[in-house]
Amino acid sequence: MREYSVPPLVETPRTGGLADSVFLVAEEDPDLVQLMRRDPSAGEEWSEVSATAFRDEVLALAKGLLANGIRLGDRVALMARTRYEWTLFDYALWSIGAVPVPIYSTSSSDQVRWILADTRAVACVVEHEDHAMTVGAVCDSVPSLRSIWQLDSGCVRELMADGAAVSDELVHRHRAAVAPGTAATVIYTSGTTGRPKGCVITHANFAAECDNLLTGWREVFARRAGEQPATLLFLPLAHVYARMVQVAALRGGVTLGHQSETSADVLLPALASFRPTFLLAVPYIFERIFHKARRAAEEHGRAELFDKAADVAVRYAEAAERKMLDEGSGPGAGLRLQHQFYDRTVYTRVRAVLGGRMRNAMCGGSPLSREIGLFFAGAGVTVIEGYGLTETTAAVTVNPPGRIKYGTVGRPVPGTTVGIAEDGEVWIRGGTVFAGYLNAPDATDQVLRRGWLATGDLGSLDDEGYLTITGRKKEIIVTSGGKSIAPAVLEERVRAHPLVSQCLVVGDNRPFVGALITLDPEALDHWHRIHRKPPAEPHQALSDSDLHDEIQRVVVTANTVVSRAESIRAFRIIPEQFTEERGLVTPSLKLRRRAIAKAYAGDIEELYTPS
Missing domain, CATH: 3.40.50.12780 (ANL, N-terminal domain)
Known part of the structure; x- marks a missing residue:
């Protein structure tokens, strides 16, 4: 096996867990702006949350969780978009040795049922009433589930009130019981090739990842003269990438903000107002x-x-x-x-x-x-x-x-x-x-x-x-002629064109390689304006020979990076997007190849039917 190693820059902690950093930073730098959060009462302006204020909120919520029976090792599901309260619950749960289990906010009831049952979750935090109804519909098949808390109904405030009589010392005793090898979270894979599996990630795993990145990439994360490093998190916190960003920011003294909506019309103004120094x-x-x-x-x-x-x-x-x-x-x-x-x-x-x-x-x-x-x-x-x-x-x-x-x-x-x-x-x-x-x-x-x-x-x-x-x-395509093809290179090349939204290369057990291509609606509308054509929906545009010729040029250009045997010989423009709601992409936007091939079996068959 060909190998390449890089020695660690930071030794993995031998004691303690992720929540310790919140208490340590508040003690060493109490006025540090640890987070920024949106204030609806102030016209969505960003307001500062100091290290001390965040620690106090984490402690108060941890006490409320204890008052409601959450204990060391219990698994608590979180089903919400990326928002301040998710980070608050993560650290409150870690403070008492409980294990947060993220669920994508777009998950179906079947997916929610599987994750809650597989983890034997004792409680679930949801964002709004729709999520509460989704969880409520599967409660009968999850006997371990005792509580559902809803963020938009003020559950944080209620839990903090419940814990008012609980001593701080009880939280600290639970926190002291957390070891680096303790499970910090169970994150479910996207399930592109089958039922999602729960990945058990430890406190030591996160520490090894974040501390080495913070040290090795110091010029990205570190404070500059007169400037506090800051990043706006808009990736779904149900994904490991975003959770790593969250932990790294709070361990590294980086101001963290949250943005729930990721459409360009909402995200770009948020970036302009938050003004991050770096982005993930x-x-x-x-x-x-x-x-x-x-x-x-x-x-x-x-x-x-x-x-x-x-x-x-x-x-x-x-x-x-x-x-x-x-x-x-x-x-x-x-x-x-x-x-x-x-x-x-x-x-x-x-x-x-x-x-x-x-x-x-x-x-x-x-x-x-x-x-x-x-x-x-x-x-x-x-x-x-x-x-x-x-x-x-x-x-x-x-x-x-x-x-x-x-x-x-x-x-x-x-x-x-x-x-x-x-x-x-x-x-x-x-x-x-x-x-x-x-x-x-x-x-x-x-x-x-x-x-x-x-x-x-x-x-x-x-x-x-x-x-x-x-x-x-598992994505290697083998044509009927025995040629093995990795589709990623071709798909990336086709998708690089502004008109193209998605591309799925097909050809398993077929005589040649084909492709299903979807178009970006905004780019398509722009293309019509530039070419002085009347506006048209994607399904109406399919009959436009000029558009077909444009995509043909895209495919021809993409084919220049592969051999003739690997090149796309035929393609079909699909009028609708491959969406998560239809089960065709994962929450992280990876294509579910089998699901797409099944949904568009007729279109694929036509690629290989002689005209």
């Missing part, structure tokens, strides 16, 4: 920002200016990358002058959309195209790509600051070893690897092998330890 996001966010900026420029007759600025940004970042990697001298004088001009006219507006203070972003969850990464770097925002899984407590590789290789997912996080098995599968070893799947020893044994985690992903390592992910073992 998924590629979709950066793609949307880029395409939205390009469309805005085109509508104002400045498309040529934007395209030239984008080209300069990419070339400038590529030259800077070569210098970082000791392969060149950096941008030349002419390129620097062009870059200065476009910085004043274009790049500053891109940074303003992100709040104006942001210099770095960390990105994971799915591949980020090299071109998008280079564009943002050239525009003054370095996007640091990484890779990880729920089973590895989020990131296991991240590009190191000052030595980024765009198009790779970086080198191992300190304390981690990455190996490439004989069949190309990525294996991981280190302190972030989870304890196993809840109630599923056979499934655990399939992935935990002699101290290694077999990820199911395919990849390669270069001589400096940079990892490139090439696909998933």
Whole structure:
């Protein structure tokens, strides 16, 4: 096996749990602005929450949980969007040694039933009445469930009142019983290949992940002169990536804000008002920002200016990358002058959309195209790509600051070893690897092998330890001619076009590769305006030969990165989106391939039916 290791920068704590940091920070830096929260009574303005105030709220809520019978080791489900109260409940539960179990706010009743029953949850925190009804509908099949608390009905205030007579000492005794190896949470996988499995992640797993990132990527997270580091969290806290961000922020003295809505119309104004110094996001966010900026420029007759600025940004970042990697001298004088001009006219507006203070972003969850990464770097925002899984407590590789290789997912996080098995599968070893799947020893044994985690992903390592992910073992397509194809590269290339929303490559046991493609409604509307065509819904636009030709050009361009045997020979435009509500994508927007293939079996069959 080919391996690459990076030694840990921080020793994993030998005692205590995640909640200890809240009490420690409040003692050492009581006035530190630990969080910012929206105040509806003040016109949605951000209000500060000091380390002392947050500790007091955590303590009061922990006492209320004890008063309601929650004890060490009990599992309590959280079903809500990303909001301040989720973080509050996480730390209150950790303070008494209980185990939060996240549930996506969009989960079906069947998914909720499975998670509550599998974890034997004793209580469930929900956001609003719809969630309460979903949980209530499955209560009869979950005999362990004793309580449902609703955030929008003031449950935090009520629980705090219930705990008024409980002593602080009782909370501290529970907190002292928490050890690094204690389960901190059970996070369920997205279930792209079957029923979701509960990943048991310990306090030590989170500490190993967050402390090494905070130390190794200090220039991203650390305080600068006169500036408090801050990040706005909008990823779903039911996902391990967002939970890691939350823990890292509170352990590292970073001000944390929460944003529930993620549509561009709501998220972008929130970024502008919160003004984060760095961001942790998924590629979709950066793609949307880029395409939205390009469309805005085109509508104002400045498309040529934007395209030239984008080209300069990419070339400038590529030259800077070569210098970082000791392969060149950096941008030349002419390129620097062009870059200065476009910085004043274009790049500053891109940074303003992100709040104006942001210099770095960390990105994971799915591949980020090299071109998008280079564009943002050239525009003054370095996007640091990484890779990880729920089973590895989020990131296991991240590009190191000052030595980024765009198009790779970086080198191992300190304390981690990455190996490439004989069949190309990525294996991981280190302190972030989870304890196993809840109630599923056979499934655990399939992935935990002699101290290694077999990820199911395919990849390669270069001589400096940079990892490139090439696909998933279970997603490999084998054509009837025996050709094995990893679809991710093609799908990423097709999806890079602003008109394309999603792309699913098919071809298992078929004579050639085909694709199902969905269109971005906003981009499609823009395309109609630019081409002076009347507005049309996606299903109406399918008969437009010009649109079909445009997508044909997209596919032809994507095919240039693969061999002829791997190229897309036929495609079909699907008029509706693959959505989570229809069970076609996971909450983290990964395609559920089997579900899509089943839902669109007729469309796939037509790809292979002679005209």
